[in-house]
Amino acid sequence: MTPSARLQAAIELLDEIIVAARDNGASADNLIKKFFKARRYAGSKDRRAVRELVYAVIRRFGERPQNGRAAMAGLAEEQPELQELFDGTTYGPAALTENEARTDGGSLPTWLESRFATPIDAPEREALLNRASxxxxxxxxxxxxxxxxxxxxxxxxxxxxxxxxxxxxxxxxxxxxxxxxxxxxQDMGSQAIVAACLPTRPKLMLDMCAGAGGKTLGLAAQLPDDTRIIASDTDRGRLSRIEPRLRRSGNQNVETILLSPKFEMEALAALEGQCDLVLIDAPCSGTGTWRRNPELRWRMTPERLSRTTELQARLLEIASDIVKPGGRLVYAVCSLLDEEGGDQTDRFLEKQPNWRIIEVDLPIGRSYRKGILLSPYQDGTDGFYFTCLEKL
Known part of the structure; x- marks a missing residue:
């Protein structure tokens, strides 16, 4: 592929990624894989160059662009060498015109800037888009x-x-x-959340939003063999990915439960008032994982964030019924927005007076809003807020 053809391929990919972000479709990585699977003629250097162009745009612009060409034209304003590739050749993009749309703006979505936790200042926000370790x-x-x-x-x-x-x-x-x-x-931030669960030695614990089981496996590796560990999730595909990892790890004390969205308690009814520990690594905006998934900035909207915080509150209510007196609840989000972190903790404690905050002693993180805040800039981790609560 010529450099101009690579640029045109990146524009076409960006068009697909922008639509998928708007409609909550496939991830950028999956779309890129599918794109090149249908274009076997593209060599490894072509694929790498196109991918770098695509992610240069995704990391540069916080607001979802109008389309791929406008996004790449916006990037070309800052990288003049790209302007020369809009050359109108057979496989390249048409020449830029003076008045055509060009994406501009900062690297953060404007509507989110005022919602970050107070310690997340300008250097902290810049670090959110650095390469992940x-x-x-x-x-x-x-x-x-x-x-x-x-x-x-x-x-x-x-x-x-x-x-x-x-x-x-x-x-x-x-x-x-x-x-x-x-x-x-496993990111060190996720390992810190596992560590926050370990001061207790539960006989029965639930990882309510287990996903592919990273934290479940982290806990299973350090808890006694007689601990009954249950991993649950509403996503069958993600939950199924824990099975080969369990076999590889050698753990025998983990079982899984598939939940139905909005009917989670039906599947968890037998656990009501029984669990010594419940971990909720809740669905969230993912602001703390932008360095791994920068396209999340294009997916989240005020409406989606509102639905997400409602889900978080409902999961906390479910967990409050599952934890037994004297048991603990660890609530975590890979988000640095107050409404998903400290605000959720405050609202929960207002509605549930029979709970108290448990201090967590860890070598990383800082105390914030009745919990712990982790960030790429301060801790070299993904961004997290988590809190540990005990039922009285």
């Missing part, structure tokens, strides 16, 4: 920290037990430690 978690059932260092001598030891940072691009899944279940890829 590659963190792994040790599975102590499969080996020791020394085994990780022996295989990856360059591994950086992180402040949490069993947490390491590897060089970006390391193929963990294809490595011996990955295949043998010695390590799992």
């Amino acid at each position: 590659l963190d792994v978690r040790l599975n102590p059932r499969a080996g020791s920290a020394a085994d990780i260092v022996n295989f990856w001598p360059e591994a950086e030891k992180l402040p949490l037990p069993g947490a390491f940072r590897l060089e970006s691009g390391t193929n963990v899944d294809a490595s011996d430690p990955g295949r043998k279940g010695l390590v799992e890829i």
